[in-house]
Amino acid sequence: MTAAERPAVRELGRPRTRGELLAALQLLAHAGADHTPVVLTSRELGERLGVSQQAADRYLLELERRGLLARSLANRRQRLSLTPEALEVLRGEYRSYRRIFEGPARASIAGEVASGLGEGRYYLSQPGYVVQFAERLGYEPYPGTLNVRIRPSEGRRLVALRDWNGLRIDGFEAGGRTFGGATCYPAKLNGHACHLIRPDRSHYQDVIEFVAKDRLRTRLRLKDGDAVAAEIEER
Amino acid sequence: MTAAERPAVRELGRPRTRGELLAALQLLAHAGADHTPVVLTSRELGERLGVSQQAADRYLLELERRGLLARSLANRRQRLSLTPEALEVLRGEYRSYRRIFEGPARASIAGEVASGLGEGRYYLSQPGYVVQFAERLGYEPYPGTLNVRIRPSEGRRLVALRDWNGLRIDGFEAGGRTFGGATCYPAKLNGHACHLIRPDRSHYQDVIEFVAKDRLRTRLRLKDGDAVAAEIEER
DNA sequence: ATTACTAATCGCCGAGTAA
DNA sequence: TTTACTCGGCGATTAGTAA
Known part of the structure; x- marks a missing residue:
């Protein structure tokens, strides 16, 4: 991993886009996409996030573009799995929240x-x-x-x-x-x-x-x- | 706390608005506003969040409106402190991320x-x-x-x-x-x-x-x- | 300096729809 | 059914500025 990539991966962008993508990553991780490819339609994702199918799909495309999500479309049913970079992003959030409630380790x-x-x-x-x-x-x-x-x-x-x-x-x-x-x-x-x-x-x-x-x-x-x-x- | 309030506090709204407010809460908690009033200008907050002073100010107004933030304007320098409801929101996030990396407790x-x-x-x-x-x-x-x-x-x-x-x-x-x-x-x-x-x-x-x-x-x-x-x- | 309003711009959202 | 594009609408953003 080179220096130039790091900050780009750590930061999900401005708050406006950050929240949606983080919420999507979080949901995907809970669905198991952190260790196993998960079958999840953009409609279902949208429902769970409270947005339309179109918006959910855009999140997925954006996450893929940023190297945070790997998709394989087989038979119109996409299989989603988080990349190590995505887990690093989520881990950063975990660190941040843990520090608030547990104090410095x-x-x-x-x-x-x-x-x-x-x-x-x-x-x-x-x-x-x-x-x-x-x-x-x-x-x-x-x-x-x-x-x-x-x-x-x-x-x-x-x-x-x-x-x-x-x-x-x-x-x-x-x-x-x-x-x-x-x-x-x-x-x-x-x-x-x-x-x-x-x-x-x-x-x-x-x-x-x-x-x-x-x-x-x-x-x-x-x-x-x-x-x-x-x-x-x-x- | 009545039943009707609970979900409203737990959920920060749709992803669109959720991310910005969460990021602001997170930053405020790290700045110490979780236990002590903190002096932080909207300009500074905006810089740290990567948004304009105007947007940061709107976040603060919105957080206050939702009962997540208490402000006291003294001498043009606002003092910010998070409410128990805000800490509950952050704790929910902490729980969520911890579950991803530590598994069920x-x-x-x-x-x-x-x-x-x-x-x-x-x-x-x-x-x-x-x-x-x-x-x-x-x-x-x-x-x-x-x-x-x-x-x-x-x-x-x-x-x-x-x-x-x-x-x-x-x-x-x-x-x-x-x-x-x-x-x-x-x-x-x-x-x-x-x-x-x-x-x-x-x-x-x-x-x-x-x-x-x-x-x-x-x-x-x-x-x-x-x-x-x-x-x-x-x- | 601040906070925070107004106005104009920008860009995200969802409906419609193609493949 | 899916995924994913175009586009109109509108909410959020920033610039300018008042207090």
Whole structure:
């Protein structure tokens, strides 16, 4: 997923069009189109949404045009299924509402310092990232990540990060290659403020990465294998 | 809250208008208007929603008209706060999205049979309730509730029922008096299918009530003080 | 500055209908 | 029956502006 697509997918447009499409996505998800193709006529959809068959059909066409809905017309009966992008949109709404009623989510996680592949320095030096970090995290991070290995069982808990609001770092293209996006979450490592950074396409299963203004290894006097405690919070 | 108001509050109208108002409510809640009056100009609101100042202002007027927003204009700077009805609308959305990603919620709870005040029979005999039960639960319940006393600590867990989807029984007026609404949740009592019924204005703190097609005391051979296990599920 | 009215424009809705 | 187009009508939007 490139940088340019992201915001387009996240935002459904202006409120005027947004509401109808969201309502349609929501209804389709409840009908099961989030995991299975669903047979639903535009008439039925319109009835349930309180609009005409024509309007419902337009919603479907529009959703398809935006890459949020996959349709297959077989024998005049369309089968509808939501795309991963649509689920991302719905998940964003879920996050938003959950934050209102549950407050920001938090998690504590323990692990030990691990050595990375040294790529962090290369990536975090990319100007395309640096400007975004400066703008969204409020600082230019030290060009290198601190890797922390966690127990696989704890890793499963972190899957829930999908549901959290984070600070988006968008991907971009530079010098003919693609740099992927990432999401950052405010964190404390042994009490020291930093950010957990979760690349969209993560290479690791049981390693999480942190960025901070200073070099964390030096600042916290850490070496490979040292135990660390991380506190992660929703933005 | 009377029966007539309920649906009007729950539904924000057709998708066309619904989306804008929901987006505005959502934004206001995030700005803190759910618990504290918030100073926010219509220009700022419009910018954040991606509409003009005029449109944003209309949203505010419309929300106020629907009883979802309280405004106080002091010195040309309006202070906005959401009403309980608005929070109910937002909570409904939260429920809906949570169901998509978390699936139906469940809870197990233990308690013991308690004797009620005998009002159950009177209430459940009201035709205004009976027709709704028949339509929404799929049966006409035996006119009497089984009361189960739970430990106060368990009762706190049931507060979460607020966040669950349930089957609405609307309040109504008959014979000059008002009958309040309630929400029902599919449940099993010692494995027997029934419904937990939660009146909007509950008299009890640590007593929950069940309805079923048959008389539960007879069917399950229960007497006061008997231990029972209940499984409650989101609709 | 604000809020919020009026007027003109814009675009969504639904009826009719084709395929 | 479906899906999905055209088009007239009208409700929502924005610009301009008053208070």
